[in-house]
Amino acid sequence: MSDTALKVADYKSDLKPIWCAGCGDFGVITPFYQALAEIQAQPKDTVIVSGIGCSGRFPYFCNTYGFHGVHGRALPTAAGVKISSPNLTVVAVGGDGDGLGIGGGHVAHVCRKNIDMTYILIDNSIYGLTKGQSSPTSPLDMTSKTAPYAYIEDPLNPLLMFLAYNASFVARGYSGKPKTLKDMFVQALTHKGFSVLHIFSPCVSMNKQITFKTMNDIVQPLPDDWDTSNRLKGMEIAMDTATFYTGIVYKEERPTIHERLDELETRSGHYESIGGLFDKFK
Amino acid sequence: MATHDLVVRIGGEGGEGVISCGEILSKAVARGGLNIHAFRTFPAEIRGGLAMFQLRGSDGPARSLSQSVDVLCAINHNAYHAYVENIKADGVLLYDPAFVKIDDRLGGRRRIELPLDQISQETTGSNRGKNMVAMGALLAVFDVPVEYGVKLVGDHFRKKGDDVVRMNQGAVEAGHTFAREHLKEICRTFNRMPDRDQILVNGNEACAMGAIAAGVNFVPGYPITPATPIFEFLCRELPRFGGQAIQFEDEIASLAAGIGASFAGKRVLTATSGPGLSLMSETLNLAAMTECPITIINVMRGGPSTGLPTKTEQSDLKFAIYGTSGESPRCIMAPMDIYDCFWQTVRAVRIAEKYQIPVIVLTDQALAYTSQNIDTPDMTGVELGERLVPGDDVDPATFERYAITDTGISPMPIPGVHELMYMSTGLEHTPKGAPNYTPLNHELMTEKRFRKLATLGRRVVQQSAVEEDEPEGVEVGVIGWGSTYGAIAEALEQIEKDTGVRVAHLHPRILSPLPEWRIRQFLGPLKKLIVPEENFTGQYAHFLKGKFGIKPVEIHKAHGIPFSAEELYTAIRKEL
Numbered sequence: 001m002s003d004t005a006l007k008v009a010d011y012k013s014d015l016k017p018i019w020c021a022g023c024g025d026f027g028v029i030t031p032f033y034q035a036l037a038e039i040q041a042q043p044k045d046t047v048i049v050s051g052i053g054c055s056g057r058f059p060y061f062c063n064t065y066g067f068h069g070v071h072g073r074a075l076p077t078a079a080g081v082k083i084s085s086p087n088l089t090v091v092a093v094g095g096d097g098d099g100l101g102i103g104g105g106h107v108a109h110v111c112r113k114n115i116d117m118t119y120i121l122i123d124n125s126i127y128g129l130t131k132g133q134s135s136p137t138s139p140l141d142m143t144s145k146t147a148p149y150a151y152i153e154d155p156l157n158p159l160l161m162f163l164a165y166n167a168s169f170v171a172r173g174y175s176g177k178p179k180t181l182k183d184m185f186v187q188a189l190t191h192k193g194f195s196v197l198h199i200f201s202p203c204v205s206m207n208k209q210i211t212f213k214t215m216n217d218i219v220q221p222l223p224d225d226w227d228t229s230n231r232l233k234g235m236e237i238a239m240d241t242a243t244f245y246t247g248i249v250y251k252e253e254r255p256t257i258h259e260r261l262d263e264l265e266t267r268s269g270h271y272e273s274i275g276g277l278f279d280k281f282k
Numbered sequence: 283m284a285t286h287d288l289v290v291r292i293g294g295e296g297g298e299g300v301i302s303c304g305e306i307l308s309k310a311v312a313r314g315g316l317n318i319h320a321f322r323t324f325p326a327e328i329r330g331g332l333a334m335f336q337l338r339g340s341d342g343p344a345r346s347l348s349q350s351v352d353v354l355c356a357i358n359h360n361a362y363h364a365y366v367e368n369i370k371a372d373g374v375l376l377y378d379p380a381f382v383k384i385d386d387r388l389g390g391r392r393r394i395e396l397p398l399d400q401i402s403q404e405t406t407g408s409n410r411g412k413n414m415v416a417m418g419a420l421l422a423v424f425d426v427p428v429e430y431g432v433k434l435v436g437d438h439f440r441k442k443g444d445d446v447v448r449m450n451q452g453a454v455e456a457g458h459t460f461a462r463e464h465l466k467e468i469c470r471t472f473n474r475m476p477d478r479d480q481i482l483v484n485g486n487e488a489c490a491m492g493a494i495a496a497g498v499n500f501v502p503g504y505p506i507t508p509a510t511p512i513f514e515f516l517c518r519e520l521p522r523f524g525g526q527a528i529q530f531e532d533e534i535a536s537l538a539a540g541i542g543a544s545f546a547g548k549r550v551l552t553a554t555s556g557p558g559l560s561l562m563s564e565t566l567n568l569a570a571m572t573e574c575p576i577t578i579i580n581v582m583r584g585g586p587s588t589g590l591p592t593k594t595e596q597s598d599l600k601f602a603i604y605g606t607s608g609e610s611p612r613c614i615m616a617p618m619d620i621y622d623c624f625w626q627t628v629r630a631v632r633i634a635e636k637y638q639i640p641v642i643v644l645t646d647q648a649l650a651y652t653s654q655n656i657d658t659p660d661m662t663g664v665e666l667g668e669r670l671v672p673g674d675d676v677d678p679a680t681f682e683r684y685a686i687t688d689t690g691i692s693p694m695p696i697p698g699v700h701e702l703m704y705m706s707t708g709l710e711h712t713p714k715g716a717p718n719y720t721p722l723n724h725e726l727m728t729e730k731r732f733r734k735l736a737t738l739g740r741r742v743v744q745q746s747a748v749e750e751d752e753p754e755g756v757e758v759g760v761i762g763w764g765s766t767y768g769a770i771a772e773a774l775e776q777i778e779k780d781t782g783v784r785v786a787h788l789h790p791r792i793l794s795p796l797p798e799w800r801i802r803q804f805l806g807p808l809k810k811l812i813v814p815e816e817n818f819t820g821q822y823a824h825f826l827k828g829k830f831g832i833k834p835v836e837i838h839k840a841h842g843i844p845f846s847a848e849e850l851y852t853a854i855r856k857e858l
Contacts, residue, residue: 068706068709070708084499
């Protein structure tokens, strides 16, 4: 397979996506296939790990290795794959409930480790698969099946959070503009270190408040001369909730966990055999 | 040949060097050719900041801790106060007269002054050498040449400089000289067995070494008492073998990462304790469902909830076997002593890899903090267990990751190695890995996963001498598990010595799946079965009851401390 160039179709599995007609997630997976083809990712060397939710089905539709784990644990599971097997291309994917609700505690730590993998957070501000409960990014006052009168919590700001946790590559996208996503995926997949893409992807079935229409009104690409090395500026646009800026907000080259582990190996030294270890206890 | 046995307890204030004194003494006594069984507790867990180290040395097998001691070395009054009544009737109290006030609780027991403070002041100019004076004196009591201690003290303090080394070595020698003059009457002689190829390790160290010997190359972890030392050991040693030990933010992440690494083809082990195992239970099912091999060493502590973190209990058994939503196969094992901690860990990793199941090894705080000298493990010819992988001739179009086979075990491709991409999923799936919720498929796949356990159950070969030894005409038998082995074995030996009655003893190391044929064979001639456990409800007894319809006599102890041979002697003898 590696002798001939792989085409976009080579990354599609036999399973057809089960998402609702018009679901924003189609606008995520199509440019993702294109990006895999552009970087010529080898299916046998690529692992996609997902959590639970509509977006958790993502790896089933890709002709790569896939792992569909438990709710909220896509990041640590993917971390285990990548840390242990640095030659694999590893992608974690999940929704706002999976990654910011039940799995929110893992985000900070995976950023700190700077593992050379990509996290695609597909945000629709609702629990879609379970048919319409409030999520960590549901806006204040939005009604849902678990907030029949009004949602009384303030929403998380995922972009601000990833910047605060110092992920080494932070981008924001919108599945209503899939063409802009391909390049973002390519850059994320080729970034050395942990890359995260926060992609807003409207749920056409369950979220009647944030829709393609409302998003189209506020989405705007980052300026052409945007400085991706300025984290503080990134935080400023993250806090601008009136405009949904898309593009690569921040990136930084810093040592990955593997580079740091390699350095540790020179400090720990090596045993020739287990006998060397036993000798210490004689 | 009569065996000679000596149990010494050292007690003092935390920070007075009780533990380092005990550790160096243990090593010297082991090198001096005795079998040792050492146990320690830390100030943090005993009111008043009392630290305790107990060392049993024997020229026979030293299989259990003893409740009562031959010699109590009390460095301060608290130690005297706490332990005086544990001295045997013919035992002796060694005490520093400057700190210990004798009262009538000593009864008729002998006492000998050991002026630790004074000797330390004279030789080192301060009271900081007290523990080393005690060590020197106890070396004489154990009949171990003082040179062993002097050399070990040199190694122990080398980093602190020559002055510190000389000062401490002087204290050891002074203590030894004092003992040769004043403690002659309690110095023992032993049939020593020097020059054996042995290592001195505790249960946690033995498990960690077993993991390395088993070829484990990825260890995710999260600290939890009393399992933390396993992870610390592997953080230090695994990189030296080219493996990785990585700390995660909690046990959930830790096990999830372990499953990810296992999916990617690594040999994975993690260590935890009850509360951590509880957090892992959902992810544990994921390992069973995706058929990713993984080994968990669960060092049991007193529970429930935060419970008694620094104490021992055998109370995670039911959770280990049944603690799951839905039904998923797991193998539950329990090593019975320090030597076994090493070998059962090797075996656990082998079983996990071969059967593609999670394996939980139940040790406990007592094993974790007990040291024994054991034969240096010889890995020559030991089967480590390879995962079944697809052959080169497999057709990707028809390949089934979860193929139905006679054993239940299906070939598992490795990302980056095999061009056989598949979905590994916690959803119920077809043999190919596609989600499928139809009734017959669920039954088929559940049966397939449990078939691995049945295959394992058939192949279990029990290895211990006690399991093979089936005395004729025996009417009473004991089934134990885990760390109670030594205390049970010693209690039964003493019962036979005193009454002439032999009691059979079975101590399975694989608790689930049950080695059914073996247990049936054992139960065959028995009129009475006794199951002692360190828990409140009799967890293994219930498991056996459910499986074999028997009604064992249950002996429970939920004190946070292990059974002693003396206690079991009394409890079992009552049933004869």
